[in-house]
Amino acid sequence: MPEGIGMNSQTLTSRADLEFAEAALRDVLLEEFTQDAKAEAMSLGRMLVHIVNMHEAIGTSPDTHANVAKRLGDFAITTTRMANRIPDAAAKLYRLSQALGVASSRLSEKATATDAATA
Numbered sequence: 001m002p003e004g005i006g007m008n009s010q011t012l013t014s015r016a017d018l019e020f021a022e023a024a025l026r027d028v029l030l031e032e033f034t035q036d037a038k039a040e041a042m043s044l045g046r047m048l049v050h051i052v053n054m055h056e057a058i059g060t061s062p063d064t065h066a067n068v069a070k071r072l073g074d075f076a077i078t079t080t081r082m083a084n085r086i087p088d089a090a091a092k093l094y095r096l097s098q099a100l101g102v103a104s105s106r107l108s109e110k111a112t113a114t115d116a117a118t119a
Contacts, residue, residue, distance in 0.1 A: 014058050014065070014110060017103035021072070022051050024096040028079075031089045040082050047075055058107065065111035072104035 025048050033041040050071065057064040076097045083093035 014103070014107050015055065017099075017106050018051065018055050018058065018072075021096070021099040021103045022048070022055065024092070024099040025051060028089060028092045028096050031092065033086070033089070037086050037089075040086060043078070044082075047078075051075075062111075065107050069104045069107035069111055072100050072107065076100035076104060 025044060029041070029044055029048065031041075054064075054068045054071065058068055079093050079097040079100060083090040083097065086093065
């Protein structure tokens, strides 16, 4: 398979993973957060802005994949911690954490493959 085709399908897979994580995040944001969980809701809103920006970044520059993968991994950890603090939204937050973790892992693999190909 020509290199361009493989890279294109990897980018499409990365975009699909990121879109799934974004949809899971939007689903969590539909929750009614109690007053004591408003800070977490605001953090999730900021996280959504970053994910939208990451979606654009992975399509324009392969150099961003490692950074995006790390940030998504950090977001996965953060949302797992939120799930432990917000029982009403825990199921959706755990799903979000898993989606973020998968997207992070696949982007990290892609970044490693890209680095190996250019070395």
